[in-house]
C-alpha cells in the first residue's frame with residue numbers, strides 16, 4: 182500500500198510519557214505522574230452541566246463561544262488579571278491545548294521560528310513541528326531558578342525568522358513563577374524583536390508562599406502583543422470537560438476563530454455551561470485547595486531533599502516538583518523506568534519536557550497525601566537499597 186500516514190505525523194517523536202502512563206495505573210503502582218488535579222469540580226459546576234443536558238443544550242454554540250461565557254471571561258480577566266478586553270476578542274476553546282495550537286496555526290508559516298522554554302509543557306514543541314515551524318529552545322537553568330533570561334532568549338532567536346515566544350507561568354514542569362522583573366525584561370525583548378507572546382497561564386491559581394502570578398498581557402504597552410491562554414482544567418478540576426479560553430489582539434482572534442471553525446466548530450455546549458457556572462459561582466474552594474496543595478508541596482520538597490542523590494528547589498507554583506537526579510542518573514528515562522519497575526512508582530522523566538529537562542524527574546503532588554507518602558517511601562527505599 183502506498184504511504185498514507187503523513188510525513189509530518191511520522192516525524193513527531195513517540196511519547197515516552199504515553200508508555201509510562203499506560204502502566205502507571207497497574208495494580209499496586211503509585212503514580213506521582215498526574216498532570217491533572219485530584220479534586221472533582223464543585224457541585225454547582227456539575228449541577229450546571231446536568232441542567233444543560235436536561236434543558237437539551239445539545240446544539241452547536243456560536244463558534245467563538247456563548248456570549249454569556251465570553252462576558253464572564255471578560256469580567257474575570259479584568260478583575261483578576263488586569264487585562265482589559267471585550268467579548269469580541271475572546272475565543273472559547275477545547276482546552277488550552279487547542280488554544281495553543283490555534284495560536285500557532287494563526288501566526289507561523291513553515292520554517293518560521295517559535296521560541297520555547299526548555300524544559301516546558303510537552304505539547305508545545307510537537308505543535309510547532311506539526312505546523313512545520315522551527316522550535317527554538319531557550320534554556321531554563323536551575324541555577325537561575327528556571328527564570329527566563331534575556332541572554333538565553335538572545336542566544337536562541339533567529340531574528341529574521343521568529344514571530345512567536347511561548348511563555349508559561351506558573352510553569353510546567355519546573356514550578357517556576359516568573360517575577361515581575363523577568364516579565365518586564367521579556368516584554369522588552371518582545372518589543373525589540375517584534376514578537377507575539379503566547380502566555381499560557383493555566384496554573385495561575387496555583388501559587389504558594391510569597392509568590393504572585395502576574396499576567397504579561399497586563400503590562401503597559403503589551404495589549405497588542407500578547408495572546409493570553411487559560412483553561413478551566415486545573416483551577417476548577419475539570420480537565421475532562423475540555424474547555425479553555427484565550428484573548429488577544431483582534432486580528433489574531435479573528436484568524437483563530439476561522440481556524441477553530443474548521444477544526445472543531447465550537448467548544449462543547451455542556452462544557453461551556455459548566456465553565457460559566459465555574460466563573461459565576463463561589464470561588465472560595467480555590468484558596469482552600471491551594472493551601473492544601475501547599476502542604477503537600479512542602480512535604481514533598483522536604484522529603485526529596487533528604488533522599489540520597491536527589492535534590493530539588495522549592496517550586497513557587499503549579500503542582501510539580503522538578504527533581505535533579507543527575508548525581509545518580511544522567512539519563513532520566515531509564516531512571517524513571519527503574520522507579521516504575523523496581524519501586525512501583527510512576528514519575529515523568531525530565532527529557533519528556535525537552536533536552537533541558539534531562540537529568541531531572543517530575544513528581545506531581547496533585548494526588549492524595551497518603552499516596553504521595555507511599556510513593557516517596559518507596560523511592561527512598563529504592564535509593565537506599567541502591568546505595569548498599
Ligand SMILES: Cc1ncc(COP(=O)(O)O)c(C=O)c1O
Nearest residue numbers: 216276277278302353412414425
Ligand atoms: C502548561 C500547560 N498548558 C496547558 C495544558 C493543557 O490544558 P488543557 O487541559 O486546558 O488543554 C497543560 C496540561 O497539563 C499544561 O501543563
